[in-house]
Amino acid sequence: MNAHTVALREDHVELLDQRLLPGEVRYLRLETGEEVAGAIEAMAVRGAPAIGVTAAMGVAIELERAPDRDLGTSLERVCERLARTRPTAVNLVWALERMRRSLLPRIAALEPPTEIRSKARALALEIQAEDIAICRELGDVGAELLPEHARVLTHCNAGALATAGYGTALGVIRSAMTRGRIKQVLACETRPFLQGARLTAWELVQERIPVTLITDSMAGSLMRRGEIDAVVVGADRIAANGDVANKIGTYTHAVVARHHGIPFYVAAPLSTVDLGTPTGDWIPIEYRDPEEVVTFAGQRIAPPGVEALHPAFDVTPADLVTAIITEGGVLRPPFGPALARCKAREPASGGGRSDR
Amino acid sequence: MNAHTVALREDHVELLDQRLLPGEVRYLRLETGEEVAGAIEAMAVRGAPAIGVTAAMGVAIELERAPDRDLGTSLERVCERLARTRPTAVNLVWALERMRRSLLPRIAALEPPTEIRSKARALALEIQAEDIAICRELGDVGAELLPEHARVLTHCNAGALATAGYGTALGVIRSAMTRGRIKQVLACETRPFLQGARLTAWELVQERIPVTLITDSMAGSLMRRGEIDAVVVGADRIAANGDVANKIGTYTHAVVARHHGIPFYVAAPLSTVDLGTPTGDWIPIEYRDPEEVVTFAGQRIAPPGVEALHPAFDVTPADLVTAIITEGGVLRPPFGPALARCKAREPASGGGRSDR
Numbered sequence: 001m002n003a004h005t006v007a008l009r010e011d012h013v014e015l016l017d018q019r020l021l022p023g024e025v026r027y028l029r030l031e032t033g034e035e036v037a038g039a040i041e042a043m044a045v046r047g048a049p050a051i052g053v054t055a056a057m058g059v060a061i062e063l064e065r066a067p068d069r070d071l072g073t074s075l076e077r078v079c080e081r082l083a084r085t086r087p088t089a090v091n092l093v094w095a096l097e098r099m100r101r102s103l104l105p106r107i108a109a110l111e112p113p114t115e116i117r118s119k120a121r122a123l124a125l126e127i128q129a130e131d132i133a134i135c136r137e138l139g140d141v142g143a144e145l146l147p148e149h150a151r152v153l154t155h156c157n158a159g160a161l162a163t164a165g166y167g168t169a170l171g172v173i174r175s176a177m178t179r180g181r182i183k184q185v186l187a188c189e190t191r192p193f194l195q196g197a198r199l200t201a202w203e204l205v206q207e208r209i210p211v212t213l214i215t216d217s218m219a220g221s222l223m224r225r226g227e228i229d230a231v232v233v234g235a236d237r238i239a240a241n242g243d244v245a246n247k248i249g250t251y252t253h254a255v256v257a258r259h260h261g262i263p264f265y266v267a268a269p270l271s272t273v274d275l276g277t278p279t280g281d282w283i284p285i286e287y288r289d290p291e292e293v294v295t296f297a298g299q300r301i302a303p304p305g306v307e308a309l310h311p312a313f314d315v316t317p318a319d320l321v322t323a324i325i326t327e328g329g330v331l332r333p334p335f336g337p338a339l340a341r342c343k344a345r346e347p348a349s350g351g352g353r354s355d356r
Numbered sequence: 357m358n359a360h361t362v363a364l365r366e367d368h369v370e371l372l373d374q375r376l377l378p379g380e381v382r383y384l385r386l387e388t389g390e391e392v393a394g395a396i397e398a399m400a401v402r403g404a405p406a407i408g409v410t411a412a413m414g415v416a417i418e419l420e421r422a423p424d425r426d427l428g429t430s431l432e433r434v435c436e437r438l439a440r441t442r443p444t445a446v447n448l449v450w451a452l453e454r455m456r457r458s459l460l461p462r463i464a465a466l467e468p469p470t471e472i473r474s475k476a477r478a479l480a481l482e483i484q485a486e487d488i489a490i491c492r493e494l495g496d497v498g499a500e501l502l503p504e505h506a507r508v509l510t511h512c513n514a515g516a517l518a519t520a521g522y523g524t525a526l527g528v529i530r531s532a533m534t535r536g537r538i539k540q541v542l543a544c545e546t547r548p549f550l551q552g553a554r555l556t557a558w559e560l561v562q563e564r565i566p567v568t569l570i571t572d573s574m575a576g577s578l579m580r581r582g583e584i585d586a587v588v589v590g591a592d593r594i595a596a597n598g599d600v601a602n603k604i605g606t607y608t609h610a611v612v613a614r615h616h617g618i619p620f621y622v623a624a625p626l627s628t629v630d631l632g633t634p635t636g637d638w639i640p641i642e643y644r645d646p647e648e649v650v651t652f653a654g655q656r657i658a659p660p661g662v663e664a665l666h667p668a669f670d671v672t673p674a675d676l677v678t679a680i681i682t683e684g685g686v687l688r689p690p691f692g693p694a695l696a697r698c699k700a701r702e703p704a705s706g707g708g709r710s711d712r
Contacts, residue, residue, distance in 0.1 A: 022659035189649070191547060191571035194657050197650070201662040213664040215547040215649060216573040217605025221670035224607060249573025251580060255615045256608055293545070293569060294553070299653045301550055303378035306557040308569040314577035 005050050005161055008057045017044045022202040033062030033078035040085040047162020048236045048272055049131050052091035055082045056124040059099045063120045068113040087284040088245055088313045089236040090274040095127055131164035134269045134327040139171030142267050142325035146176045149183040150229045156190045156247035157199035158234025168234040168267040177209050185211045192293045216249050220256040231257045235268040242318030242335025243280030248311055254320040263322040270326050270346045273339050280315035288312050361406050361517055364413045373400045378558040389418030389434035396441040403518020404592045405487050408447035411438045412480040415455045419476045424469040443640040444601055444669045445592040446630040451483055487520035490625045490683040495527030498623050498681035502532045505539040506585045512546045512603035513555035514590025524590040524623040533565050541567045548649045572605050576612040587613045591624040598674030598691025599636030604667055610676040619678040626682050626702045629695050636671035644668050
């Protein structure tokens with residue numbers, strides 16, 4: 001891909017404005033934690049892992065600006081602010097917790113401010129580098145699940161743009177492509193924000209991975225006609241029992257895939273797994289502004305006076321998921337014990353749940 | 357509704373240009389059969405029954421212009437041209453056949469040209485008036501199927517705009533509304549053409565029927581949360597065994613409704629039933645220009661070089677349909693015998709199948 005999702009510069013976070021894609025590649029220059037929070041809320045960046053990395057960089061940038069004596073309160077304040085931006089994706093809280101846990105003891109121990117700032121910067125970059133490595137790992141693991149000449153359906157964008165690079169669902173597809181296993185990717189456009197049309201198609205066209213764009217409503221009919229071999233999606237949060245929150249529309253694909261006996265795979269780093277959320281019923285679903293449904297590119301598509309709903313995510317129950325693809329391997333049902341085992345081995349989690 | 361779908365004037369067909377809705381109410385003035393055919397192809401009018409009525413008027417207008425000695429060849433030519441406009445909806449062929457069968461013997465019998473023209477006009481108006489009466493009948497019949505305080509999902513526009521007036525699926529909803537049974541209509545926006553956002557929402561807002569607009573991808577999640585009591589859709593063609601072709605996305609709603617035990621109703625006049633089509637596999641599915649998928653509200657949403665698919669319809673197998681609501685009553689499975697019985701009683705069909 002000819003663009004990076006996010007980078008930590010000397011005095012700002014450089015963030016690709018994904019709202020302008022595919023028409024324009026433009027970077028935002030974000031100089032404060034507040035600016036980073038605003039960009040996440042406005043969906044200049046989206047995708048659970050990418051939001052986590054961006055937030056960690058937002059913490060580092062905020063600490064660069066904070067007076068020496070205020071590092072502790074600045075850290076708490078910026079983490080609290082960034083955590084409030086979007087409720088569903090758990091990687092955000094996971095990344096912020098990692099920053100807090102590493103930095104607070106140093107601040108309490110009165111380590112030199114320059115060292116604390118440099119540690120913050122190093123940790124944000126570490127989270128970023130890890131995310132790319134993890135995506136490559138789970139991509140390689142997941143690629144083995146796909147048949148030869150696979151026609152793969154994906155929803156939304158769980159690609160390089162949704163992560164620090166490479167992608168989760170698209171990571172699986174990229175790895176499968178290098179093994180010669182991909183015949184065609186069916187990309188759902190993903191209303192209302194059109195991440196599939198704007199972002200997934202853009203990534204795949206650049207890498208010459210054969211991609212065909214469809215509306216979300218066409219997937220079921222293609223499954224019925226035997227034209228889809230597997231569904232691979234990302235996740236915004238995976239509950240302890242394996243229930244999966246992901247972009248609105250995912251649940252429908254899972255039900256129809258089950259109806260047709262088509263495998264339904266979820267690809268996500270373990271940082272997306274939240275053992276503190278027992279089931280999908282506990283996952284907060286973000287409701288966004290209905291204006292995003294009734295308008296497009298500033299143009300109104302529905303009559304005045306009509307109400308609209310905009311839940312940004314839905315929950316797919318674990319029993320519709322064939323396997324969860326993580327850097328810890330391919331997990332099969334029952335997911336509860338498998339997820340607990342993997343999370344216990346996850347180095348970054350400190351072996352426990354993220355206490356939010 | 358503050359607008360009529362189509363009207364037969366002295367020397368032209370006056371057709372509401374539905375592509376401009378909800379922003380603008382503008383009528384096309386169509387003076388030849390060819391102009392009517394072009395308007396149907398370009399989807400200025402859509403909806404199976406509305407297309408049938410418009411085509412019948414197109415025949416009448418063409419005969420007004422044809423020289424006296426050419427009435428027979430003009431009739432054949434304009435019917436053949438209009439039949440080619442869109443392949444899936446069967447009401448089109450049904451209406452054209454009705455015109456041909458009534459007029460050809462008169463032409464062959466050398467009846468006076470003025471009388472033939474006046475018969476053509478009268479028959480087109482009769483088809484229009486019948487369509488409204490049929491919609492009211494099936495609306496009243498179907499309304500009884502809905503529970504009190506019903507939250508009803510509908511897809512695309514099977515409303516007054518899709519018919520000569522009143523509507524099929526929206527006819528059921530209108531009738532249920534007058535009985536105080538409707539709590540909420542969930543209208544799927546219906547990509548790529550947005551008939552739900554632009555047309556269904558527009559009709560319902562005008563009549564103060566409570567309507568909430570959702571993207572097509574949200575319906576499954578609402579069903580899972582118990583927020584939908586019934587699905588009611590129209591049809592473009594119903595095969596002899598009860599398989600239903602309707603707007604792309606319908607099949608997915610049917611599968612997810614079945615998964616949740618939610619009744620899935622199809623509302624259509626008997627002219628939509630084609631006993632000459634044994635099953636859904638025989639229904640020709642129209643593939644439209646993929647440009648209609650990669651652009652949204654006139655703006656390009658996908659990167660250059662991406663391919664797209666645009667099947668305009670899908671097929672829902674009979675076993676996912678709870679009941680078919682027609683002017684002949686509510687039909688229950690097995691649909692084959694029930695449809696054959698009703699069609700045999702249908703006055704306009706001459707008791708037989710439409711021989712196309």
